[in-house]
Amino acid sequence: MLGIFKRPVVVTADINLNLVALTGLGLLSRLWRLTYPRAVVFDEVYYGQYISFYMKRIFFLDDSGPPLGHMLLALGGYLGGFDGNFLWNRIGAEYSSNVPVWSLRLLPALAGALSVPMAYQIVSELHFSHCAAMGAALLMLIENALITQSRLMLLESLLIFFNLLAVLSYLKFFNSQRYSPFSLRWWLWLMLTGVACSCSVGIKYMGIFTYLLVLSIAAVHTWHLIGDQTLSNMCVFCHLLARAVGLLVVPAVLYLLFFYTHLKLLHRSGPHDQIMSSAFQASLEGGLARVTQGQPLEVAFGSQVTLKNIFGKPLPCWLHSHQNTYPIIYENGRGSSHQQQVTCYPFKDVNNWWIVKDPGRHQLVVNNPPRPVRHGDIVQLVHGMTTRLLNTHDVAAPLSPHSQEVSCYIDYNISMPAQNLWRLDIVNRESDKDVWKTILSEVRFVHVNTSAVLKLSGAHLPDWGFRQLEVVGEKLSRGHHESMVWNVEEHRYGKSQEQRERELELHSPTQLDISRNLSFMARFLEVQWRMLTLRSEDSEHKYSSTPLEWVTLDTNIVYWLHPRTSAQIHLLGNVVIWVSASLTTVGYALLFIWYLLRRQRSACELPEDAWPNWVLAGALCGGGWALNYLPFFLMDKMLFLYHYLPALTFQILLLPIVLQHISDHLCRSQLQRNLFSALVVAWYSSACHVSSLLRPLTYGDRSLSPGELQALRWKDSWDILIRK
């Protein structure tokens, strides 16, 4: 107890001034005049609307990535007191005064600034010199494309930050492995690796590439660990377990946590509701929930229902019918049954109501007590407004001639009998005795006579069908597809005997009260699935580019143009850095192959202790580049230059490593070494020069004359706007 007083209280601080300076410079370069331009710049228009949705707690679905990135941007808005009231509709629109531009842009800018000292640390953790580490950080500092991307409400700088953090903390973990496994530090870095990995996956799916990189390097290291026979089996097992927890369990749990927060935050219904299932919509405040709240749960004979197609592509829609009949002869000369059209209609309408009828009885009301419909029951579906029965027969459908036409039967007194019996098939049943439930049950209607299934074909009917969607009967044997599955959305127990009364009833809203809640996992799975399967139609954009154009920087993106002057912001990299980074990657690969070949012939050029460092640096940086770049060749979505930035940061890390290697191992004399250093300094100053030349396009703070702009157009493929 008294021991404390015997010695003076000493705090030993170990401050690396390099780091402090780099952080300061990073902050300066990223935060300088952050609120300029006070207008919507490029993709801010896209992310901004999601920020607004968060502020207003309105549910949305964005297929571009998991929600963490959006939430972080929204956090900036929250801290700045943004109320979400801004119309994000046009690039270049001035921000109104209620938009806290500075705090919205702050987080990405901080992430961009901190990437600079992190680059320094990664290179020094790879056991390369301080000079090399400084080099990497300084290159990150002056890279124009990274600056532009971090100064706006965009996700790339956050992604890069977490990528680097994952790599850095893994390296720290790996380095502390040697002397102090299972120490606090060791655990800390291991867990941080997992956290950073899941954050980068949570910001963009692209983060998976870095996660895979860390995982595979960790796997190789673990494999070596297994081979280490000085460790006991128990010890190895503990190592394996710790890694599994840190690198697999923690990221998975965090990933779920992101979605949990996301869904907790967004509890109001909004414009994207339609994409989701009825059950999901019903779990949101307002929207469908307001309608379905209080509906009876079990569908009974006599129930009035609307039926929504589960697949909902090309449009979410409800089973529909109306007075009009199929034309006797189609345009292509085929004939039809001339019976009443049955379609799928993407809007709420009184004609979407159907009544579930027991074939054995004539009434269209629900008994007391209600007799629920079960899996396997035979039902008839009566169209509410026309009281005609849903029917299908061996007549080719209007647009899908291989399927059967579905109609509401009109008795023309010709030899075409009604075939209106359907067997109810609950797809997600738990037992064969399950009851058909509103919203929750996913059902198929199997036609009794022809074993055809009611299906949304996805084709739009021509003008005679009012461009509604075609509904057909397809043979059960053609395979199961979600477009055959329907669910009840609105539901009420029918009470009126008379048709006129019933029409009034159909027009009135549903009542009664049962609340139902979807579990988090169900909601998560649905959101995740929709995100992955949602496909946007757009396949053209003025500034989209191909991966091949990125390496040589043959393309740029105009982010913003001042409404009056010719000040403009571009996503445009520092050509010197891009080209030399690509060259050094090639250089590394060649050198590596050469060393590998020599080693296989038992001739070791490198000292034994330098080789593992050289390999690890290449695997992390070169591998990181390849993993973040090459998969884009397989993607057929729209790609932009900014997709290359994560790969570029890895390339930039590799650059000083290769340079140091050349100076250490390939320069044979002191003279050569000095000469090489001089070259490197000259090269770096040229990079700085280029960076300052491009600065006006990075910050957009200065209006350039047409002549100056023309002079900056170094490549014909660059799109620089010149006012005439």
Added chain:
Amino acid sequence: RLLAAPEATTFPTPSISGKRRETTSPRTPRADPLGAVDKNPARLRPARRIILRTGRMPPALGGGLAGSELRPRRGRCGSQAARAVGRDARPDSAAKSPGRPALTSRRLEAVGRWATLALVTLLAFATRFRRLDQPPHICWDETHFGKMGSYYINRTFFFDVHPPLGKMLIGLAGYLSGYDGTFLFQKPGDKYEHHNYMGMRGLCAFLGSWLIPLAYLTVLDLSKSLPAALLAAALLTFDTGCLTLSQYILLDPILMFFIMAAMLSMVKYHSCSDRPFSAPWWCWLSLTGISLAGALGVKFVGLFIILQVGLNTISDLWQLFGDLSLSLVTIGKHLTARILCLIVLPLLLYVAIFAVHITVLNKSGPGDGFFSSAFQARLSGNSLHNASIPEYLAYGSIITVKNLRMAIGYLHSHRHLYPEGIGARQQQVTTYLHKDYNNLWIIKKHNTNEDPLDPSIPVEFVRHGDIIRLEHKETSRNLHSHHHEAPLTRKHYQVTGYGINGTGDSNDFWRIEVVNRKFGDRIKVLRSRIRLIHVVTGCVLGSSGKVLPRWGWEQLEVTCTPYLKETLNSIWNVEDHINPKLPNISLDVLQPSFPEILLESHMVMIRGNNGLKPKDNEFTSKPWHWPINYQGLRFSGANDTDFRVYLLGNPVVWWLNLVSLALYLLSGSAIAVALQRGAQLPAELEGLTRVLLRGGGQLLLGWMLHYFPFFLMGRVLYFHHYFPAMLFSSMLTGILWDTLLRLCAWGLASSPLAGVVHAAGILSLLLGTAYSFYLFHPLAYGMIGPLAQEPQSPMAGLKWLDSWDF
């Protein structure tokens, strides 16, 4: 050791003796006198180099001496690599085992092996050729591939997404068997009647039957165990899926034959690697190359086996490179041999296949439209064949302009206006697939309206970068664009016909540019790829490929796109060209060279493949369905009165394969971890684990390479795409169960059951698959009668999954 020999002689099953040899092998180098010397390799190295140099000579002189090289090489290898041990073991242990009984047992064993091979082959042929003529109507894709075979016999040009070898072989088989190519192959279910289809089916069944002996030999070579090979062969023989797929006119049996042939030859040349450059080595190496060319020539799926052979070759070369006893010159020779046999030879063959394809098909046919105008000029019967037109475009020329993307057609206009509400109410401009007067345009200078055909005006050629005006010949309206939305693609501008008698406004001006050319170049008919850039808005003339509604006569939309990206939609070429002031030249001059034809065919094939996109609202087969045998394909018939054939794997075989994959991964990783932890395995186990890790690993790689890439493919997929992977998976099952049972037997070594466990296990697996084949054979050989859910059906009770449909 003495125990081993009597056992081998008393036990007639060759398997047991095979096992003994295998298991004792790791000991032999240690006992070998040559091996004993190796304990001090440093001292011996120079001497060895000398042996090496002298030993290297004979094969260069002649293959006959190759055998003599065996001995010194093996001695050298003794210390350096475990890889040689397994293969070297045979002669060593034979030399060491007590002389005579071993020799007779060896002879017996050889006879036994040949007998089993013969038996396996016979059974394969018997099952594949049984009821080959049934059903006598077109089944499933026979309608495509039979038709394409007929095209070869009739020499009409067609287009398919696969390379031509498979269809060429089918055509050849048909031709040789006396089929005259007159059957139309219109749709599945059409009766063949008097047409001779057995030749074509026979070829497929013949190649399909060879799969089984090939698999047998591959497994035998990888595992050195007869039961494993027998099991693999039985799995494939008794698989109803393989059987069905081999009985019809399809590409798959041909493809799988080449894949398996490549696999076997690769395995064989690896096992010859102790005597490189000997005759069998060269033979297997070049056979590998030939089979690779065959596989790629049938379908692009052949790329996966090429990848496998490539990976193996690289690792093989890497090992050789690390062998310090080999000089760099020798390694260079190895490298050259592989480049020659595995790259140059297949490439030559592949190109030769295309050369034959193109020379044979010289008549115009249904495939013309997929190819460029210049390509079509080769085909007799095509309107461009033997035509003669002026070579360079000049002002006043009357031309047709064709889009470079396939199935878009010619730039077209007609006397109909865009309807109210869709852009400006001006004359429609579309693309049209057929030849028509309304496709003709006159090319004029932008600033004058004088008639360039006036004899007093000298001919002036159109050059790259010129500003021109295109006047529609029939209606005298100019090609025009402006800032109105295009009818379907809202982000593009509308293109119309505008002006009266050629007088319009500045929105009629277009800059003509040749792709990849310099300023001022002349524009060549057919060959130049041109873009038309609208001068005022800077957009590019293109076709979106979308079909216009009825007001546009269901022709395709033409737009002016503001996105300057180079896509084929916005590149055009001039096809017809009429200009009386210019001399006509024969189109033969413009015909593409063979490399260009080759390139174009591949571009068109790749585009065709990418175009096979699944529809949103249709059921499509997913790769994860396949290994679990989720759903089959209906080859023929649907109703209970039809003759029904249903392509479905034998569920017992397939599910056994699935279980084996999981077991393999489990046992493989357990062994790998144990080895990495430095566990010392007994000698017998070491041999078994090597077979499991090496041989099994090879097959696992094959399975993965032939399966996983399908997850990345965007095109429509079918169940039968899994079959090449299934072959590998069955072979793996053979090796796995044999090894596991041997491990069991070893574990029970003390009890008298030891010998029985292995034999009983293998036997029950063999009988089990045979019985399941007996149950499911109607799927392949055809069934008539009620569907499986009816109790009186021949398949009653066998519909184990709801998704099966027979």
